[in-house]
Amino acid sequence: MSHITKGFEFGEFYLDTVERMLMRNGKPVSITPKSYQLLAFLLENAGTTLEKDTIMEAVWRDSFVEDGNLSFTIRLIRIALDDDAREPRYIETISRRGYRFIAAVTVIETEPLTKEPDDASAELAETGKSELKPRTLSFPVIVFRSVLLLIVIAALLGIWYANERSAQVDAFPQNDRFGWSAISTNGTTSHVLLSPDGKNVIYVNGSGGRQSIWLRQLGSENNVEIIPPSEYRYGGLAFSPDGNFIYFTRFPLSDGPQLDIYRVSIFGGIPKKIVEGTQGWISVSPKGDTISFVRCLYEDSNYCAIWVADSEGNDQRMLTSRPRPIRIIDNAISPDGEKVVFAAGQSNTNSNDFGLVEVDIRTGTERIATEEKFFNIRKVVWLAGQNGYLISASRVPVTNFRIWRIDNSTGDVQPMTDIRENFSSVSVDRSGNAIAATQTKYDFQIRLFDPSKTDIGPKVLADATSMAIANNGTIYFSSGMSGNNEIWTIQPDGTALKQLTSDKADDFRPIVSHNGRTVYFSSNRSGESHVWRINSDGSGLVKITDNESGFPVFASDDGEWVYFHHGRTRSLWRAHVAGIKEEPVIDVRSGRFTISPDGRFAAFPVTDAADRSLNIVELATKKPIRRFALTSDESRVSDLDWDPDGKSLIYILTNSLSGQSVVWRQPVAGGEPEQVRDLGTDEIGESSGLVYAPNGSFFCIIQGRWKHDAVVSLGLDPKP
Incomplete structure (x- = not known):
């Protein structure tokens, strides 16, 4: 008699080996085919340490792949199971060996097709006697009765919960999943906002480098243009209480980043400017008599203010205001019109520093809304009844911006969306029956260029956020393709992809030592961004900085020092690789630093109103050596690097009006800059955009764009 395995139960999960799907509390969980195959193999061998070679032979038998594929797939499974590699409930990493499934597993088997009579049955048959025996239920019957029981329990719990909630004013459901419907799919839609009655949505649409404001009637799905396309960039949106007017902020690309506030009818017309010089985040009171906004003077004592x-x-x-470097992001007037809640903090150290604060409009008295902190907060809205807020925020070690609910009385925080989803703006209607949001996706890649073949386009290698190139040509880069930023390597021809780090925190900004044996990178695995090092094979993890946070830019040839871009002061520092000393090098605030191949000079851009230039300073004496004026007031330096021979600076200028980016070469000895390559209008990577190979045979650009699309979820149950 033989049984056939039908599935595995562990915790709240069930892996169905017949339908080849993963269930959680009876609901399907998205999982890739290879992840399913690997999870099934781990469950079949639960409690047993499986060597990496054994797993590779079983799961990737007919393929030649690197170990990175295994760790990447393990990461995907952990995400699906909400498992933590550091404190695992299901999959344990056995250092330098493999993995082990550690949770209790129940094997679900089918009934055998035929049964052989046992001795007792044979004896009964011979004597003609009968005996009552308990009936074994088939698996489908067990499932049916279990589901029926769960339905009854759920109904009883639902009745109890509804009664508990009936006395509360806040109607917004605490669901962790929404049935999203797309408002747009073009990747250029932002700043979506629901009308107070939930019948309309306004959003900013981009096309051909221009932006416009549209209104979507949710009942008919008609789209109406309110503000035609123009060379403006838009910030925040707000409805008047009656839904007949919209407030918006925008600035002309030719004038810089300060946004003005306008008001216009939803039927169109000429917008009226009502406030100048804001940062774009606005809110309108329930009575329509007050607007709140953020204004930043960028002074030491008054950096940003409400x-x-x-x-x-x-x-x-x-x-109220905040000193440097504290930024104020968004704000929202309360339903009773008496308070403004706002998000404030700094993210230079890649730590959870942003929080929510309420300020009384009449008295200016402040109250901390929650003790919980976030890496960044993009949007905050009040819920009906003034019992809480919704925010879109990211939290170290997860980089994605999730939608969170915060209870106003307790300060408790609850995530409302999946860890793999990424949202920027979020809004709800007055009743709490509908929610609209903007989903975002980071779509940037390493593009490899041959400087001798200007007529041939780049080779796309991998998704990436930052990169470095070793002396042997190996490209080290950070990428979120495994769920969060890790350090990877790849060859210039696109082969030998390998993962070096694996942690729930973000590892990024890698650089490589001169001898190629050590990789330095920034990681917030300790709570904020510090400099760490590993061997080039991924072993030997060591934390370098303890007091000052930052991002490495250069390792000295003698192996004694690593230079880093300071997270708070944005100046150049260095740290001894043994972790015994951290000290400032160049006390200049800049968005980029690069050090010459011989380690003698540092170059950096200055792009304030009084000085727009590239500067070179001798590290030993800290004396300025060269200054090259940037002639275009409409362009910014997106990134820069040294030519391998140290005789020129290579930099990217991006035009703020057109978005066009061009690579230039500036000889250190002087003279006019030379255009190297036109990169088009795709965006340059924020963390690291340009790196030249040490042998001069190629250079790489991280380029792509952020994709933004609007989604809406309607008909939410006000009392779940």
Whole structure:
């Protein structure tokens, strides 16, 4: 008699080996075919340490792949199971050996097709006697009765929960999944906002380098253009309480990043400017008589502030401010019109520093809304009844921006969306029955260029956020393709992809020592971004900095020092590789630093209103050596590097109006810069955009774009 395995039960999960799917509490969980195959193999051998070679032979038998594929697939499974590699519930990493499934597993088997009579049955048959025996239920019957029981329990719990919630005013459901419907699929839609009655959505649409404002009627799905396309960039949006007017912020590309506030009818017309010089985040009170907004003077004592004005922009006054480097991101007026909640913090150290604060509009008194902190907060909205907020925020070690619910009375925080989803803006209607949001996707790749073949396009290698090139040509890069940023390597021809680090935190900004044996990188695995090192094979993890946070830019040839871009001051520092000393090198605030191949000079851009230039400083004496003026006021330096021979600076200028990026070469000895390559209008990577190979045979650009699309979820149950 033989049984056939039908599935595995562990915790709240069930792996169905017949339908080849993973279930969690009876609901399907998305999982890749290879992840299913690997998980099934781990479950079949639960409690047993499986060597990497054994797993590779079983799961990738007919393929030639690197160990990185195994760790990558393990990462995907852990995400699906909400497992933590450091404190695992299901999959344990056995250092330098393999993996072991550690949770209790119940094997579900089918009934055998035929049964052989046992001795007792044979004896009964011979004597003609009968005996009552307990009936074994078939698996489908067990499942049916279990589901029926769960339905009854769920119904009883639902009745109890509804009664508990009936006395509460807040109607927004605490669901962890939404049935999203797409408002757009073009990847250029942003700043989506629901009308107070939940019948309309307004959003900013981009096309051909221009932006416009549209209104979508959710009942008919008609789209109406309110503001035609123009060379403006838009910030925040807000509805008037009656839904007949919209407020928006924008700035012309030719004038810089300060945004003005306008008001216009939803039927179109000429917008009226009511406030100048804001950062774009606005809110309108329930009565429509007050607007709040963020204004940043970028002074040491008043870096950013919350302001209020009447509906016509008069009687402007500052409610509260924050010193450098604390930024204020978004703000929202409470349903009773008496308070403003705002997000404030700094993310230079890649730590969880952003929080929510309420300020009384009349008295200016502040109250901390929650003790919980986040890496960054993009949007905050009040919930009906003033019982809480929704925010879109990211939290170290996870880089994606999730939608969170915060209870106003307790400060408790609850994630509402999946860890793999990424949201920027979020809004709800007055009743709490609908939610709209903007989903975002980072779509940037390493593009390899041959400087001798200007007529041939680049070779695309891999998704990446930052990169470095070793002396032997190996490309070290950070990428979120495994769920969060890890350090990887790849060859210039696109082969030998390999993962070096594996942690729930972000590992990024790699650089390589001169001898190629050590990789330095930044990681927030300790709570904020510090410099770490590993051997080039991924072993020997060591933390370098303890007091000062930052991002490595250069390792000295003697192996004694690693230079890093300071996270808070944005100046150049260095740390001894033994972790015994950290000290400033160049006390200049800049967005980029690069050090010459011989380690003698540092170059950096200055792009403030009074000085737009490339500068070279001798490290030993700290004396300025060269200064090259940037002639275009409309362009910014997206990144820069040294030519391998140290005789020129290679840099990218991006035009703020057109988005066009061009690579230039500036001889250190002087003279006019030379255009190297036109890169088009795709965006340059924020962390690291340009690296030249030490042998000069190629250079790499990280380029792509952020994709933004609007989604909406309607008909949410106000009392789940």
